[in-house]
Amino acid sequence: MSVIEVRELRKSYGGRPVVDGVSFAVEEGEIFGILGPNGAGKTTTVECVEGLRVPDAGRVRVAGLDPVDDHDEVTRILGAQLQQSELQPKLTVREALQLYASFHPDAADWRPLAERLGLAPKLSTRFAKLSGGQRQRLFIALALVGRPRIVVLDELTTGLDPRARRDTWELIEDVRAGGVTVLLVTHFMEEAQRLCDRIAVIDKGRLAALDTPAGLIRRSAGATVISFTPSAPLDDHDLAGLPAVASVEHRDGRITLSGTDETVNAVITLLARHRVTAHQLRVVDATLDDAFLDLTDDRAGEATA
Numbered sequence: 001m002s003v004i005e006v007r008e009l010r011k012s013y014g015g016r017p018v019v020d021g022v023s024f025a026v027e028e029g030e031i032f033g034i035l036g037p038n039g040a041g042k043t044t045t046v047e048c049v050e051g052l053r054v055p056d057a058g059r060v061r062v063a064g065l066d067p068v069d070d071h072d073e074v075t076r077i078l079g080a081q082l083q084q085s086e087l088q089p090k091l092t093v094r095e096a097l098q099l100y101a102s103f104h105p106d107a108a109d110w111r112p113l114a115e116r117l118g119l120a121p122k123l124s125t126r127f128a129k130l131s132g133g134q135r136q137r138l139f140i141a142l143a144l145v146g147r148p149r150i151v152v153l154d155e156l157t158t159g160l161d162p163r164a165r166r167d168t169w170e171l172i173e174d175v176r177a178g179g180v181t182v183l184l185v186t187h188f189m190e191e192a193q194r195l196c197d198r199i200a201v202i203d204k205g206r207l208a209a210l211d212t213p214a215g216l217i218r219r220s221a222g223a224t225v226i227s228f229t230p231s232a233p234l235d236d237h238d239l240a241g242l243p244a245v246a247s248v249e250h251r252d253g254r255i256t257l258s259g260t261d262e263t264v265n266a267v268i269t270l271l272a273r274h275r276v277t278a279h280q281l282r283v284v285d286a287t288l289d290d291a292f293l294d295l296t297d298d299r300a301g302e303a304t305a
């Protein structure tokens, strides 16, 4: 069942469309990623889901509710990561957790949450004295303390060191294992690949692709790169005619082909047929990074960020 539904969402600022007809549906219990270049419209999209922005057109539903008209109800079931400016500088970590827990009738015990996020030694520290990474972890704790049915995390691990990032990923996996649906905006491909069941790639306010991480990688032109130095020359015509081959390059006696798994098998068969040995044979799979660059149009979005 879809727990978040976004259909033909549109939002402009000063006449400039920044979300331009985006549609997707998030199923209950999945980790759904939103990926895109700077300024692509990701935050605007999730803020419409949270009811923080009013769409110009289109339909947004969260558990069947309208995030603007039914804002109070949506706030009860949806936990959102805060922006830094939204906390009082003098509030301690403990006070912030207690305060946010008090907003919810069925709040989680914030102590294990603080422990899990490495905040236990910082409970008496004022918000103003926290490092960027500590603030980030506090925002994640505050998003989760109300035991939400859905949690929206925008730039979940930005500013965290690699250990804290990995701990946070484990926490998010645990949260999902408890049945919570996670909507995750991220710039980190490793994070998206590791955590997300499906990813919507947004570019210039439009949906460029929606697929599983593996599906997005498969769409990448030349998803697999095969390179080797043949013991004897191979006919270029034979190479270019291999199944699913996207490109063939010769450099310094070395051949580099891009294609798919099917191409790898065909290269091996071709080599065997011609009794040619492949020296230093390397096969490298495309990553989500490659798929992202293929799917998003150059750096144009960045210029407007």
Ligand SMILES: Nc1ncnc2c1ncn2[C@@H]1O[C@H](COP(=O)(O)OP(=O)(O)OP(=O)(O)O)[C@@H](O)[C@H]1O
Pocket: 013, 014, 018, 036, 037, 038, 039, 040, 041, 042, 043, 044, 045, 304, 305
């Ligand atoms: N309140 C606003 N008024 C005018 N323009 C805005 C406003 N909020 C966002 N924008 C612009 O809308 C565009 C999309 O912004 P948005 O924050 O949704 O993108 P994003 O994909 O989340 O980007 P990033 O990855 O950099 O956070 C950007 O060009 C941004 O400058």
